[in-house]
Amino acid sequence: MKRLWFYGIMLSLLANFGLALSLVWANTQRTGLGYELRRQQQAITELADLNSKLEIERDHLLSPYTLDRKAAELGLRGARPGQKRFMRWSATEK
Numbered sequence: 001m002k003r004l005w006f007y008g009i010m011l012s013l014l015a016n017f018g019l020a021l022s023l024v025w026a027n028t029q030r031t032g033l034g035y036e037l038r039r040q041q042q043a044i045t046e047l048a049d050l051n052s053k054l055e056i057e058r059d060h061l062l063s064p065y066t067l068d069r070k071a072a073e074l075g076l077r078g079a080r081p082g083q084k085r086f087m088r089w090s091a092t093e094k
Contacts, residue, residue, distance in 0.1 A: 059067060071077070
C-alpha cells in the first residue's frame, strides 16, 4: 500500500514537471513570436514610408514642368502642327 502511494506521488511529480516544462516552452515561443511580429510590423511601416516617397518622386518626375525641362536638355521639342498622325486601333485587333 505504501509503495502504491509512492508511485502515485512520483507519477504526479513527474507529470507536474512535464507541465511546468511545457509552460516554459510555450512562454518562450510566445515571446519569440512577439519579437518577430514587432519586426514584421516595423518592416511594413518602413516599406509603406518608402512607397509614399517613391510615389512623390514619380509624380515629380512625371510633372509637365520636369518633362519639359528634361526634353529641352536632350534637345527635344513638341510636335508642330501637321506632324502628328493618329492611328486607329481597336482592342479586338491583334
